[in-house]
Amino acid sequence: MKGTPFGQYRLIEMVARGGMGEVWRAYDTATDRVVALKLLPSHFAADAAFKRRFRREAHAAARLSEPHVLPIHTYGEIEGRLFVDMRLINGRDLNALVSAGPLDPMRAVLIVEQTAKALQAVHDAGLVHRDVKPSNILVTDDDFAYLIDFGIARVTGQAGATTSGGLIGTVQYMAPERFTNGRVDTRSDVYSLACVLHECLTGSCPFPGDSVDQQLAGHLASPPPRPSTIGSVPRAFDGVIAKGMAKDPDERYATVTDLARAARDAVGTPPSSVQPAATINWPPPGRERQDVDAPATEQRPSEAIELAAAGVVSRAVELHAVTHFLASASARVSGLVIAGEAGIGKTTLWQAALDEAAERGFRVLSARVGATESVLAYASLADLIADIELDVFTGLPALQRLALDRVLLRANGTGPPTDQRVVAAAFLSVLEKVAIDGPVLVAVDDAQWLDTSSKEALAFAARRLKGPVGVLVAERVASDNDAVAPWLDLGRADAIERIQVRPMGLDGLRTLIGNKLGRTLPRRNLVRIAEISGGNPFYAIELARTIGDTSPSGELALPGTLTDLVSRRIGRLEGDVLDVLLAVACVADPTVELLAQVTRSSVEQTVELLEEAEGNGIVAFDGNRVRFSHPLLARGVYTAATPARRRRMHRALAEVVVLPELKARHLALSTVSADPEILQTLDEAAAAARARGAPAAAAELLDLAIGLGGDKPSRRIHSAGLHFEAGNTEQARATLESVMDQLRPGALRALAFNLLAGIRIYDNRFADAASLLKRALDDAKDNPAMLARTDLMLSMAEVNTGEFDEALHHAREAVTIADRLGVPALTSQALAYWAFVSFSHGSGLDPAALRRALELEDRDVDAPIYFRASLVNAMILAWTGRLEEGRVHVQALRQHCLERGAERDMMAVAGFLALIDIWRGAFTDAIQNVTDAVEYAEQLGGEDILIIPLTIRALVNAYVGQVGEARADAGAVIAGAHRCESARMAEWPTQTLGFLEVSLENYQAALTMLEPLLAGFNPAHGVELMMTWHLPDAIEAMIGLGRLDEAVPLIELLEQNGARLDRPWLQAVGARGRGMLLAAQGDLDAAERMAHQAMTAHESLPMPFERARTQLLLGQLQHRRGNRETARATLAEALRAFEEMRTPLWAKRARAEIARARVET
Known part of the structure; x- marks a missing residue:
């Protein structure tokens, strides 16, 4: 790449120039990337004090990981000039944006919030920025903000800067104390950020002037300006700016986060308002009471937001978050998580987002999850893909197509069992295919009830999504401190925004009740409803329905809790209606026909009964399916029924439903202790769920059997194996350890030892695994298949503990036993691992063994990656110098793993590819492959799982001259090895x-x-x-x-x-x-x-x-x-x-x- 040489860089194009130097678009020859290179004026390098501060603060800034801090790759001095190497961002600075005119208040707040996050990270690291201003905030095309220049700027005397040689900052945005005692702490940055917010809202800095003296006078003596003088700015911002720009630092917001939070609250108020719309305190302290009977239109959100989501009331902030999310998702993977208490309006907002997405041309894939305890594995995943065209499935690999056919219950039962990883990989493939034609929205409501299998598939796909895909999740939480959708990870720290839906204010409740019930309530009734409901929309509407009931004293007789209200509402129904509603509450998405069967009535009678509940707003029809109008009502119906009634209903449902898994769940819920028939049904359903690729659901079914009295060691061991397969290693370990003392010597105990050893190997605890497997050898002596597997696993553990002679012996034993058994897949694995161990540990290559292992290999059989003949062959090719040939084989294996969603295998394969690339001298390829390996490991979770990919990354960094990074990675691996005692x-x-x-x-x-x-x-x-x-x-x-x-x-x-x-x-x-x-x-x-x-x-x-x-x-x-x-x-x-x-x-x-x-x- 051409350009002016500057050390290891090639300067391509100057993108900015100012008193603090130049910023170049530059090519870094050492890392093969294009960067933004800031070159400070040469005289700074001669200033020893400045150089010390520059290095100290650049080092600290480079260590920050907050997404809104512009990443610093490195810094230093070349040819007598200090430089900073930063990520090159496609966008423009905030100053350029504001120069075109004031920003919409919501947009201004979104940018300031992101800047505050970056500043808070700076402050938490013990730094003060000292030069917060619009030109130091970069904004991408989708309004993602980055903060730059960490205290490096120095005033040079030009207009807009002080003339003091030792003062750092830009006068238009500097706190008053900076001009007096020069004291700097984080509250100085609060002042500067408030100045930036003012400029975003008004288009002008707080104290404009042609001279430094005028600007100084403004900061030192003039009161903070009022941004509401611009007609579209809510007056609530006046208070935010006044506090943020207080002359006394003690009177300002304590942190930049507090300032951003106040700005977020202010943006929810209309231009003429003096209090946030979400408050329910009347009147505010020191203010006169507002006229709550005034026309609702006076305090509504803007028409643009109303049009974006008709029927959504008093949710300007939330709707803007939806709009921003959809705009981002139309270009790149983005997520929005809507959290809040029951009844707060999450589903309404969620549905508004779906409607808006459809208007914008998104392909919407949605699932509304029910709270029933009898749910089919992959029920929500099936909802998400139910409307996908058949030709999308036709283009999938055969195993993936079969997996999704089983999810959709349209497979005929033939074919090999499905691996849950294949289901997840198939779902990802479908999303990738659909996204080719335009943006896609994957939306899940009430995600707290997602079945485990669907959640795992969705989480797998989410981590790997590319392109224009949005993931929208609504989830109930009991408090603001609860973790919300912690399983959702889109691969970028900045990809997901989480919003908490807040209670409505009096204004919003009045409008909502009027829209929903067509009634205008007197002010005192409305205030009473607001007080009891706490601003919860569902609660408020249900309370409003009861208006008319009065106590003997003439006061409104309103239920004191939401539970009381739901009970009262349901209590008005009786007889057959309650029976049908209980059936609806026990089934996920029931049809009218199913309800008629289970209640032993006709379809016409069932519809007639349900219409009464529909008229009362309790249920709604969607074609021939029935759904409660709110999950709280479903829960209320279910909990109001006596335990005996619930058990009878589940028994009746078990007689009607056909699918083994659902039948078994209803049977389990129909009794307090199981008979042999129910236990057998649960075992059979577990086998069916496992065959469908749902080991988590299978484990749940076995655990149900154990809980009903079917507790025996073999069932616990089976459950543990399924938990491990589903990725729940802690539960698997606990289940196995709970049963070990109950086991007698023999094959069952050998199986338990093998499973527990497999978990130890997963955790890189090879010495523990070897100890367990050695104990299993004697137990497995009468079971050749188990003995061969034990020898094979033990050889692997011994290789990693350095017991090479023992590893060779047990690998050879595994071959001998597998040969006698005549099971081709097992024989292939034993021969392959023998070839690997004998080659790499002193006995030379056994070409006949490797050739036979390849001939017998069944790639569709799940096996540890290092037992696969295809990988062993590729490794030996590379180790003997046939690098390109070996790489071709590894690439083919990688594709095989990708199709099956085998994350741990993909981690190993990507790491080995990186190693081959190192030997090939292809370090750009090596960097990409080792980055993939690390990413796969991070997605799997767990600190010690990173040991292998970090080992390779350390080596890559050593070759490409990243000395600090190489030492850090190597040190992390050595520490991990000590933790694992390996x-x-x-x-x-x-x-x-x-x-x-x-x-x-x-x-x-x-x-x-x-x-x-x-x-x-x-x-x-x-x-x-x-x-x-x-x-x-x-x-x-x-x-x-x-x-x-x-x-x-x-x-x-x-x-x-x-x-x-x-x-x-x-x-x-x-x-x-x-x-x-x-x-x-x-x-x-x-x-x-x-x-x-x-x-x-x-x-x-x-x-x-x-x-x-x-x-x-x-x-x-x-x-x-x-x-x-x-x-x-x-x-x-x-x-x-x-x-x-x-x-x-x-x-x-x-x-x-x-x-x-x-x-x-």
Whole structure:
């Protein structure tokens, strides 16, 4: 990429210039990315105090992770100029936006809120920004705000800045104390942010003036201006600005978050209002009472918002959040979570969002979840995809198509069992296909009742969504402190906005009651309703329905609680109507026909009974389906029935429903203790749910059986296995541990040991797993299939604990037993793992075993990734130097995993791809693949699951010169390995740190790091690339420190095994090491011959970094022998290779050698 050179950067285009320097669009050659590069004026680099502050604050800012803080990649000094390397943002600064005119108050608040979040993170880190102003706030096209310039700016004397050389900031936005005692704390930033808010609302800074003196006078002596002088600005903002810009810091908002919260409250008020519409305190302290009988139109939200969602009353703030969400979702993945108490209006707002999305051209996929206890697995997922065209499903892979057919209950029961990961991957594929034609909205109401299987599929897809997709979730919470939809993650920290629906004010309640009931209530009745309901819309409407009931004293006789009100409402119904309503409450989305069957009446009679409830606003018809008008009414009907009535209804439903899972759930709810028939039904339903890819639902069914008295060890173990399969490892572990003492020696206990060991391996606790599996061996001796599986798992655990001889033995045992059994899939896995262990740990490649493993492999059988013949084959191809061939095989396996949603397998595959890319010298590809691996691990959750991907990322960072990042990742892995008590897992990051120190020519530090590994190194346990890649670094460090005798046995090991195994890598690095040794001994002729021999070996080894490293040695030797022209050419070629691969530490070493050659010429 062309551009003016500046250190490792190429300056492409200047995008801004000011008194504080220049901002360039620049290309970073070391990281292969385009960045925003701020170059400060050269005189700042000469100011020692400024440089210290610059480095301190830039370092602190770079560590901030708040999404609205502009990410700083790095900072420093190049060619006498301080610089900051930042993310390049497509957008413009807030100053440019405001220059076109005042912003809509809601838009202004949204931007200020985001800026406040960034500032709060700055303050929490112990910093004060000191220069908060519109030009330091960048805004993207979808109004995502970033805060920039952390106290780096210094006033330069131009108009709008002070002339004091030591004062930092911009006068138009500086707090008064800044001009007097110069004291700076976070409240100074509060003042500045209030100034920014004023400018957004009015289009002008608070104290405009042509001179610094005029601006100073305004801040020091003039009262804060009133933004409501602009007609469209609500007067409530006057108070916000007055407090935010108070002259005394103690009178301001304590934090920027408080200021933003006050602004958010103010925006909900109409321009003529003096109090927020959501309040229910009349009158406010110190204010006269408003006329609540005035026409409702005087305090309504703007017409634009009303038109956006007809029927939504007094929800201006919430509707603006919906509008902003849909605008964002039309371009990129975005989420909106609507939270609030029961009856607060979440569903109304949710439905308004759906209507608005449809108007905007979104494809809307929605599900309204019911509160029934008898729900089918994947019921909500089926609702979401029910209306998708068949041709979308036709294009899916066969396993995915079958999975969704089972979700939609249209499969015929044939075919292999479905894995829940395939269901999730299939759902994601459907969303991706639908989104090709336009934006998509996935909407779930009452998500607190989502069935576990649907929730897991939705969570899986949400984390991987790309493009114009919105996810809208409404969820009930009991308090503001409750976690809301914690399972929802869209992959970006800024992707999801969560809003709390607040109680309505008196104004909103009056309008709502008038719209819903067609009545205008006297003021005292309205106030009484508001007091009792607390502003809850559903509660208020239900109270308004009761108006007319009076007590003997003449007062309104209103229920004191929502529960009392619902009970009174339902209590007016009786007889057959209550029976039908109870059936509705027991079933998710029932049809009239089903209700008629269960109540043993005709469809006509059932409809007639339901029409009475419909007339009272209790239920509504949707075609032939019946739904309560509010979940509270459904819950009220269900809880009002006696336990005996509820059990009778569930028994009647069990006789009518056909699906095994629903029948079993109703049977379980129809009794307090189960008979053998019910327990068998639950077991059979669990098997059916598991076959549909719903292990969580299957585990729930077995747990129901256990709770009803069917508690026996085998059922608990089965339940634990299903919980583990569903990803609920804690429940699986607890269930297994609760039953272990009850088990007798034998196959059942062996199964329990295997399951518990599998959980330990999932947590990277290999020593614990090995201990459990060793105990399982004797229990499994009479069950060959279990014994083979135990040997196989034990071999894997022993590899990771460093027990290599034992691992070889148990891998061989697994092959022998599997062969006798004659189960092809098991035999393939045993042979594949034997081939892996024997190759990598000293016994060489068994080509016949690997070939047979590939022939017998069934890719549709679920198995741990390291037991798969296709992966083992790809790894061995790569380890033997056939990198491209190995990479092709891994890519194919990756696609296979993607189609099945196998996250943990995808993590391993992406990590191995990154490793191959490192060896290929394709570091851009390596960065992408290791980023994917880390992302997969983060999605799986759990700190220790990151150990493997962070191991690879540390190595990638070491190669590309990210020294701090490499050390941090390696340190994190070593700490994790200690937590897991797995010394083996600490070896690779330790080797990475050794390589990094060699790259920096810190030979003593490198050997200090590597010596413990060298002391424990046993050549009998393997000399292949994966086991010995650190030896060339140890050799270079030893020779660099003059410890030649210690290097000799390592060199000989590489040479001898390179010849014995015919491994080009061993031959090349062995010859390179020998060349270094000969040079150190003074035999330069022989040293150069060995370097040439190494270069010959590189010709059959597609590892360009290793070749360039050998070339660097060759150039050094040529120079030392006086062949200076040849040396310069060789070194120049090595430099080009390092630069093309973007490995700056080694490029620096090559430049140093070239410079040395020039000086000595």
